[in-house]
Amino acid sequence: MAKDMTLMWGSGSPPCWKVLIALEEKNLQGYNSVLLSFEKGEHKSQQVLDINPRGQLPSFKHGDRILNESYGVCSYLESQFKNQGNKLIPECGAEQARMYQRMYEGQTLAQKMADVIYYNWKVPEGERHDSAVKRNREALIAELKIWEEYLKKGPGPYLAGKDFTLADVTVYPSIAYLFRFGLCEKRHPKVAEYYNSLKSRPSIKATWPPTWLESPQGQDLLKDI
Amino acid sequence: MAKDMTLMWGSGSPPCWKVLIALEEKNLQGYNSVLLSFEKGEHKSQQVLDINPRGQLPSFKHGDRILNESYGVCSYLESQFKNQGNKLIPECGAEQARMYQRMYEGQTLAQKMADVIYYNWKVPEGERHDSAVKRNREALIAELKIWEEYLKKGPGPYLAGKDFTLADVTVYPSIAYLFRFGLCEKRHPKVAEYYNSLKSRPSIKATWPPTWLESPQGQDLLKDI
Numbered sequence: 001m002a003k004d005m006t007l008m009w010g011s012g013s014p015p016c017w018k019v020l021i022a023l024e025e026k027n028l029q030g031y032n033s034v035l036l037s038f039e040k041g042e043h044k045s046q047q048v049l050d051i052n053p054r055g056q057l058p059s060f061k062h063g064d065r066i067l068n069e070s071y072g073v074c075s076y077l078e079s080q081f082k083n084q085g086n087k088l089i090p091e092c093g094a095e096q097a098r099m100y101q102r103m104y105e106g107q108t109l110a111q112k113m114a115d116v117i118y119y120n121w122k123v124p125e126g127e128r129h130d131s132a133v134k135r136n137r138e139a140l141i142a143e144l145k146i147w148e149e150y151l152k153k154g155p156g157p158y159l160a161g162k163d164f165t166l167a168d169v170t171v172y173p174s175i176a177y178l179f180r181f182g183l184c185e186k187r188h189p190k191v192a193e194y195y196n197s198l199k200s201r202p203s204i205k206a207t208w209p210p211t212w213l214e215s216p217q218g219q220d221l222l223k224d225i
Numbered sequence: 226m227a228k229d230m231t232l233m234w235g236s237g238s239p240p241c242w243k244v245l246i247a248l249e250e251k252n253l254q255g256y257n258s259v260l261l262s263f264e265k266g267e268h269k270s271q272q273v274l275d276i277n278p279r280g281q282l283p284s285f286k287h288g289d290r291i292l293n294e295s296y297g298v299c300s301y302l303e304s305q306f307k308n309q310g311n312k313l314i315p316e317c318g319a320e321q322a323r324m325y326q327r328m329y330e331g332q333t334l335a336q337k338m339a340d341v342i343y344y345n346w347k348v349p350e351g352e353r354h355d356s357a358v359k360r361n362r363e364a365l366i367a368e369l370k371i372w373e374e375y376l377k378k379g380p381g382p383y384l385a386g387k388d389f390t391l392a393d394v395t396v397y398p399s400i401a402y403l404f405r406f407g408l409c410e411k412r413h414p415k416v417a418e419y420y421n422s423l424k425s426r427p428s429i430k431a432t433w434p435p436t437w438l439e440s441p442q443g444q445d446l447l448k449d450i
Contacts, residue, residue: 065319072325097287127352
């Protein structure tokens, strides 16, 4: 039980989802879960700003220790609860190297995904250019090819090899987000296989974004990617 | 000695510098150091592409293990050489939490810095807008205020507290880069104090960018920030 922990999070946000998965994997259920709404601007509310000057989610507290960066929370939980739940950093050096590599490459994937999906939201109307949209889409396509290749070469079934690791905790939510936004399974078969194979993992199933469960139909923004 | 390691890097690049510092801190001298030139496009050369599909530096090999993400290399080295050189992850839970938080917040600082410094290089001429330049500069100013506040509140002298940690390894190069590009020491006194206090640390002194030593005069792009 993790009664001395509080997680403020938003549904569907990949960074929030990473933390939710890590908490499940480490058997840290029972924490104080505060689901906030991005639409209502609750990530800018005082309760968030009190521990997070940037007003972003996730925001996390363990006792009086504050961690608002999803990679930070996941790394901290694994380090503090090493012998509890599933081990998320492999002992094997080769698998560990691959884990760290994939985990941080996941940030590049997330960035290229955000550049496409959030373009109209992030870039003011007068500054938008079709050429930028095209370039961002091409960058995402190139990035996805790299991941398709990684998953093809293996060793699999997980991103770092035979074990589910921090690489999967941190990258899976981005991959699920891509498919939620219409990524074509046929055009990215290995990425789709990875996505589908992990849907039923208990930590992922238990934390599937509630708003996605309510309206299972996603968007089609990425259907041509 | 680290003869089974190869690091391909570029002078002045904060991500490369992080890895150089981590190698020093872990007493991993003697690695095969391959200094490449961004200006000559050597980061896109075949020797880099052979282990890094994105053609970026740093690119790092330990035996046949490949790690190209600077945060990944630093985390891997600390994990694999736990009892060698300086310990870069504190045992103390509170300090460890602060370390992970600052370490990953460092990516936000680096991103906001890059949005300003690389604007003309990253954004094609026809897509540039004064309004974006202004917004990026304001975002960097707001970000720097957060760090000034952190360093004021302490506990210091390092980013996570009494020990030099992965937070310093990963954030210091960005802070040095800001001053290299003209950030005003008077306007950011705590950040400047932190910057100056670490200049003489052996790992940092030994890895100071060779191109900066050759031409000590930086640029003034950030003088009004």
